[in-house]
Amino acid sequence: xxFSDIFVRLSNEYAMSALGGMEMxxxxxxxxxxxxxACGGGEEPAAIESAPAEAVVxxxxxxxxxxxxxxxxxxxxxxxxxxxxxxxxxxxxQVSPPQEHHVGxxxxxxxQPVSYELxxxxxxxxxxxxxxxxxxxxxIDIYVDAVINHMTGVRPEGVGTAxxxxxxxxxxxxFVYDDFNHCGRHEGNDIANYNDKWEMxxxxxxxxxxxxxxxxxxxxxLAGYLNxxxxxxxxxxxxxxxxxxxxxxxxxxxxMVGPEYYVFQEVLTGDSSVVSREAYAEIGPLTEFQxxxxxxxxxxxxxxxxxxxxxxxxxMLPSDDAVVxxxxxxxxxxxxxxxxxxxxxxxxxxxxxxxxxYGYPKVMxxxxxxxxxxxxxxxxxAAAGECGNGWVCEHRDPAILAMVGFRNATHGKALTxxxxxGAAISFGREGAGHVAMNTGDEPAQLQVSTGLADGEYCNVLxxxxxxxxxxxxxxxxxxxxxxxxxxxxxx
Ligand SMILES: [Ca+2]
Ligand SMILES: [Ca+2]
Numbered sequence: 206x207x208f209s210d211i212f213v214r215l216s217n218e219y220a221m222s223a224l225g226g227m228e229m230x231x232x233x234x235x236x237x238x239x240x241x242x243a244c245g246g247g248e249e250p251a252a253i254e255s256a257p258a259e260a261v262v263x264x265x266x267x268x269x270x271x272x273x274x275x276x277x278x279x280x281x282x283x284x285x286x287x288x289x290x291x292x293x294x295x296x297x298x299q300v301s302p303p304q305e306h307h308v309g310x311x312x313x314x315x316x317q318p319v320s321y322e323l324x325x326x327x328x329x330x331x332x333x334x335x336x337x338x339x340x341x342x343x344x345i346d347i348y349v350d351a352v353i354n355h356m357t358g359v360r361p362e363g364v365g366t367a368x369x370x371x372x373x374x375x376x377x378x379x380f381v382y383d384d385f386n387h388c389g390r391h392e393g394n395d396i397a398n399y400n401d402k403w404e405m406x407x408x409x410x411x412x413x414x415x416x417x418x419x420x421x422x423x424x425x426x427l428a429g430y431l432n433x434x435x436x437x438x439x440x441x442x443x444x445x446x447x448x449x450x451x452x453x454x455x456x457x458x459x460x461m462v463g464p465e466y467y468v469f470q471e472v473l474t475g476d477s478s479v480v481s482r483e484a485y486a487e488i489g490p491l492t493e494f495q496x497x498x499x500x501x502x503x504x505x506x507x508x509x510x511x512x513x514x515x516x517x518x519x520x521m522l523p524s525d526d527a528v529v530x531x532x533x534x535x536x537x538x539x540x541x542x543x544x545x546x547x548x549x550x551x552x553x554x555x556x557x558x559x560x561x562x563y564g565y566p567k568v569m570x571x572x573x574x575x576x577x578x579x580x581x582x583x584x585x586x587a588a589a590g591e592c593g594n595g596w597v598c599e600h601r602d603p604a605i606l607a608m609v610g611f612r613n614a615t616h617g618k619a620l621t622x623x624x625x626x627g628a629a630i631s632f633g634r635e636g637a638g639h640v641a642m643n644t645g646d647e648p649a650q651l652q653v654s655t656g657l658a659d660g661e662y663c664n665v666l667x668x669x670x671x672x673x674x675x676x677x678x679x680x681x682x683x684x685x686x687x688x689x690x691x692x693x694x695x696x
């Protein structure tokens with residue numbers, strides 16, 4: 206959609222279980238091999254093809270970061286789970302909306318539902334089910350992007366991706382005219398004043414037919430769709446445009462869904478926010494959009510102090526209520542966040558996010574674009590066998606893969622030894638690890654106090670652990686090239 210409004214949230218109880226209690230098979234050694242090319246394989250992430258059949262399984266290890274494979278096909282995601290995500294220790298994939306949608310080349314047509322048949326640009330129902338099973342087998346959950354505030358843009362008629370013929374406020378077999386809000390304000394019932402809560406929730410977001418989410422009939426259909434997804438093995442949801450539905454409506458719908466799932470909600474925030482984030486947070490975590498802005502300020506403009514206030518003390522959501530990201534599929538089309546186009550600085554921001562304990566991090570995986578509405582590539586990342594050809598695959602960056610492992614290994618360890626000195630940022634994870642980074646354009650000579658026990662540490666960001674770092678009297682010294690980092694992990 207044209208406006209970022211996607212907020213995600215999850216019940217705390219289930220979040221804990223999702224992050225800590227699943228039967229996760231963490232292939233730790235395999236992960237390190239892939240990330241560091243330490244096992245004699247190639248240097249490219251594309252070499253992640255043949256995971257060792259017998260790897261070390263550590264089911265007690267949590268998985269603590271997920272990835273958004275934006276516009277990826279179901280077969281490509283299934284292969285990615287097996288070849289990359291499972292071995293690296295990712296927790297889950299956020300997939301593009303799987304329901305029938307308006308036909309068009311733009312990415313945002315995925316956010317214009319026609320029906321809840323599972324036939325979309327990403328694939329059909331059989332492929333969707335196959336993906337869920339194959340990902341689950343290697344420990345990866347599927348989170349569905351649930352578009353339940355609206356249907357397509359209001360237009361006379363059309364044919365959806367599953368062949369459904371629909372008309373204006375008429376979406377067989379589900380909805381007729383009376384199932385939609387007709388708010389009676391402004392030209393075409395569209396939202397004009399985003400500071401008016403009633404209008405924002407009952408008028409049309411960029412002309413999208415707004416479902417009457419306070420109606421029992423509509424709630425039953427929406428909950429039925431989400432329950433069907435759970436029955437197919439989906440583990441969680443991102444509720445798109447949650448802010449555009451009254452919180453009691455979202456609550457009522459999700460109360461009809463179960464028995465267990467993770468849910469996070471897109472709730473755009475800002476000075477003009479007119480909804481209570483706390484109220485939505487009762488349902489599940491939210492997308493914490495302040496995070497991406499602060500990270501961009503810190504890494505692009507040298508305002509490292511923005512990073513010291515991450516968390517409740519800085520006016521942000523409690524950590525358990527926050528899904529965080531350096532950019533998402535909406536914001537990367539603006540100019541206020543870091544994206545893959547920022548190169549090493551973007552990688553460094555992801556290293557920071559994955560090392561820092563705040564929130565539940567989501568790694569963005571994009572297709573390359575020039576225009577806001579650019580279409581996804583027609584070729585498939587799985588068919589191509591490797592990234593490139595339009596698919597950026599940030600999530601396969603060796604540094605990001607390594608830091609997913611670092612985050613899992615340091616789970617539950619407090620932030621310690623915080624240090625901010627010009628362009629240099631460093632902090633520890635309570636004796637389990639330590640990162641130091643140079644966000645500047647000049648080399649930096651650092652003396653880093655870690656709180657780590659003395660000894661030799663692998664820098665997980667160096668291929669093949671080629672440059673171990675010696676900690677003595679709790680400190681190490683190192684020269685960091687511009688826009689580079691070290692990440693020491695205890696055994
Ligand atoms: Ca309209
Ligand atoms: Ca609405």
